[in-house]
Amino acid sequence: MEDVDHLAHERSKAQFDVEEMKIVWAGSRHAFEVTDRMSRLVASDPIFRKDNRTLLPRKELFKNTLRKAAHAWKRIIELRLTEEEASKLRFFADEPNFTELHWGMFVPFIKGQGTDEQQKKWLPLAYKMQIIGCYAQTELGHGSNVQGLETTATFDPLTDEFVIHSPTLASSKWWPGGLGKVSTHAVVFARLIITDDRDYGVHGFIVQLRSLDDHLPLPGITVGDIGNKFGSGAYNTMDNGLLRFDNVRIPRDQMLMRISQVTREGKYVQSNVPRQLVYGTMVYVRQTIVADASCALARAVCIATRYSAVRRQFGSQNGGVETQVIDYKTQQNRLFPLLASAYAFRFVGEWLKWLYTDVTQRLQAKDFSTLPEAHACTAGLKSLTTTVTADSIEECRKLCGGHGYLSCSGLPELFAVYIPACTYEGDNVVLLLQVARFLMKTVSQLPSGMKPVGTTAYLGRVEDLMQCHSTVKKAEDWLNPSVVLEVFEARATRLSVACAQNLSKFAKQEEGFLELAADLVEAAVAHCQLIVVSKFIEKLQEDIPGKGVKEQLQTLCYVYALNLLHKHLGDFVATGCITPKQASLANDQLRSLYSQVRPNAVALVDSFNYTDHYLSSILGRYDGNVYPKLYEEAWKDPLNESVVPDGYHEYIRPLLKQQLRNARL
């Protein structure tokens, strides 16, 4: 056992109280305590080991996942964990499996869309996992366009049943997690057809898929796994499934009827529960995706930062120690903005949690006024944070040079398992188009005096923001929250207004929207980046205890903003928000911020409080003991079981021993 901390020197350089920063990162002292305890619980339990995952063939991998899921549940029961603790335990077990969909989609959907009786019937079964459910919406032919789903649920008044059917190949359900091999039940989305052949659009139905006795599919049901996915290990622990119905009958009361109902007589009626409730659930789910983005990004950044402090390359004179690669400005310019983004996403995620509570309270009070804005905002932030996180994980891998390409760096699997977040719960481009639509609507209503709310409130100051010019004169002038905020607001406003003006040149608004879609997406991105910047700034207005903690966060906030400004320079300069000279000052400031981050970098990633188990990365080890462990790890590969490889006698020896006569080479 090696007990030397190879990064001790780095840690000693930190200019802030790491323990206090851990609490800021976790969100509260309580959250820190639970997270810390659960992550250690998982790390110390051998059943949760992950290090062999990328080597297992699919069937073994999957079986092992079932084992972990059962074990997690056992521990949750034995230790009488709270819901919060249980969800953290599942999080740190860190392996996609059916329980995610069961707890994350099936249960919330019944809660949100089921009537009181339906909830009373199904939830206790689900809570005790006496049934296991998944969320079957997407089909082979339709994902983004939910209204285009083809599965039908036809009401049969004779038997008081719905007949669920897959009329075409493309209508096969395709992708639902947990569906392929595990789920006994599903919330199935299907077009509601009532005998007169009228199509009432897509509704949710609870359908039993497998027998609770022997797990065999029920009559009329074809179900299976959709096959191998990106990477090794990664999402292949999940049984994303396919599903076809051949006239499967379910009782009428298995349509989720909180919002609309079909009566015994086959009449379609809307309940007095507002349809807008659906959006509440979406806000909830997407808020968790934003929180997860910050965790995944932090994980990649933690690995790359520690390894960049361990790795030395070039820069020695006459055989002295070489430069740590983290000291190179290019490395800093690639890495530190990602570190800053991890914190930025953390805080915007925290704020979204608040937004969800706010929306829920308003919905209960039948106040729907903020809902469209909240919906656009969460859609946009889901898109922004997942796109950046996916790209950044790969950038972190590249920051680790060749060794990042090894599975044991942890980064390949993290990438493979993370990237679907850009696609599920709304394709990121489709989501940005929704945000853009909302922005265009908001801008178009400004002349009529409509006051934009929430994160679009700044558009209410459109006249000022169309005209203002930044007052920055020297590099340090950029270290001012209101200066930064103003240029981000001005840029977002100007891009939106420009789009609106260009749209107005089209005879048909819809045609314009299609034609200008690429510009609209850019306006939406600018809007979302502004939200992140502004929530980071708001966070800094809070009281944040701990020596040096707030100073560090301030530095990161400016790194986040000024790096974005540089990356999107065209927007800022072309719309006249800032001059080229001011841009160059921002760049100078950014460089000096990097120097401030540098001594704190390792401590700033320590603040995520990740265990080595969770990181599962040799490059990201807490103790920095990288080379001996890489060397040890290599020998575990199955190829190293024998010195002479399988296949030598058949395929290598004959090559070496052949006597070539007629080769042209």
Place this chain on the structure above:
Amino acid sequence: MEDVDHLAHERSKAQFDVEEMKIVWAGSRHAFEVTDRMSRLVASDPIFRKDNRTLLPRKELFKNTLRKAAHAWKRIIELRLTEEEASKLRFFADEPNFTELHWGMFVPFIKGQGTDEQQKKWLPLAYKMQIIGCYAQTELGHGSNVQGLETTATFDPLTDEFVIHSPTLASSKWWPGGLGKVSTHAVVFARLIITDDRDYGVHGFIVQLRSLDDHLPLPGITVGDIGNKFGSGAYNTMDNGLLRFDNVRIPRDQMLMRISQVTREGKYVQSNVPRQLVYGTMVYVRQTIVADASCALARAVCIATRYSAVRRQFGSQNGGVETQVIDYKTQQNRLFPLLASAYAFRFVGEWLKWLYTDVTQRLQAKDFSTLPEAHACTAGLKSLTTTVTADSIEECRKLCGGHGYLSCSGLPELFAVYIPACTYEGDNVVLLLQVARFLMKTVSQLPSGMKPVGTTAYLGRVEDLMQCHSTVKKAEDWLNPSVVLEVFEARATRLSVACAQNLSKFAKQEEGFLELAADLVEAAVAHCQLIVVSKFIEKLQEDIPGKGVKEQLQTLCYVYALNLLHKHLGDFVATGCITPKQASLANDQLRSLYSQVRPNAVALVDSFNYTDHYLSSILGRYDGNVYPKLYEEAWKDPLNESVVPDGYHEYIRPLLKQQLRNARL
């Protein structure tokens, strides 16, 4: 068998002669013929099937690769293939294996660095594969910094031998392809030490690693595989290896002595062969990497384009057919620039091939004048094209929505197998820093009247280029090669000059270089993009036969350039090369170019002439018959071997059947 071409309608819309375009893409009628024949040969041979690759555990995967490599060699001999044909056959077999390093590094290195006697001794063995060699440079502790390698080769005058030794753990060779399990020999890079303990720096040595009788490592040699890498299938077919030497002795004549020698007496002498020859080899290797980039990018673009034409989502009125996603402007704005880049990289790769011949001829004539420029140019283009290709493969995957995440889309494995190109043969950031260094030197020599050559010639017009303003007044004005070229030249010049000016403010140039590294990298990128644009424009000045072929290429050239202009708008506007108004006109023009590409898109990817075997993608199938084939493929997953999964009885049933009493949930 399904014989319908679901993309026939798309193909009928093409406004150019696809067969002629295939020849342009291939480079010549001859190249087309060879490529076409070899790709079909591979596709029709069942031993080369790839479709099960992502499911195999490492050992089976590797054994299967050995089988394919041996089979390829057998076919090459049987069919008496030329070197060109053989290399195409290996290319289309499309599976990384030891032969790449043998033919691509071991043989060329002996050719380049070996004396005539050494070549006479080793090359015939290598040509007949009676020995198999790899290229062992990188160590656990040193990759980019080759001069920092730690392996030693100490001359022992008593025995006239070199003693090869690994003095530290970090000095273990690490990464060489083909080393882990197959190679019998290696070119090993080690510090040459002569008895007086003087260190002559890193030199290459031919070292036998394994017995030719039983394949066991020779005494003193520890060798093995470094373990699992990114993805499933992918680069795991390659035995990247580790290697340690415990005082291994080799005869003196196994030092590669073309450029410098150690005499019997232990004297180090330089030969009269110029050292610059080394750069010639680098130019060669990197030129092939650029060519490979265009192929990999074309492959991803081909898949995403065909699937985007098959996939329909949204936009139908009352149940009519929906819009093909390729018709959405956001999809076009993401996809068509990548299509244009594939062609752009193809042509710049072709030009690099010419450059290599030119450099070689000059070297033979002892003219070294163009070498530094050629070296910087290939380093930069290697970096630019591989970075863009890696990112673009992932973007193509995202363009395919959820289905892109399935292994059978072909994109996950393509990504995993491609990305190391960003790291090997020079980390892409380190390479850009080299380019920047060359640019700074070039700029600093301008005042003294030194005339920049080759791809830096434009810097000779620095005064004009610092002052010029684009004359564009309407969108179509952008459709002018000299207008486009001028703004790219002006931007590159201005970024370089700005860096040079900022550098001059530092007391020590080297400190400035470190501090401003991020800006320098941007200047280098601008320079490299200019090269690609200018070579595309040069290509268009050639005579290109075939109906509509040149017109298509013109469109793609403008798409390439104007998209870059938009992406790097900040550079162009902030340096005053163009006005915001002109930028907006470029954007308008770009949109209308997309409309011109649209009807030709499928034909433009057909022009790559890729077989379905090579693409190995259900989404990219030539016939567009995507859904039935996806459905079929899913059932092949091992998880679907049984309806009830392995592990049901142990881990699922107990969950479902438990009677929970003490759960808090």
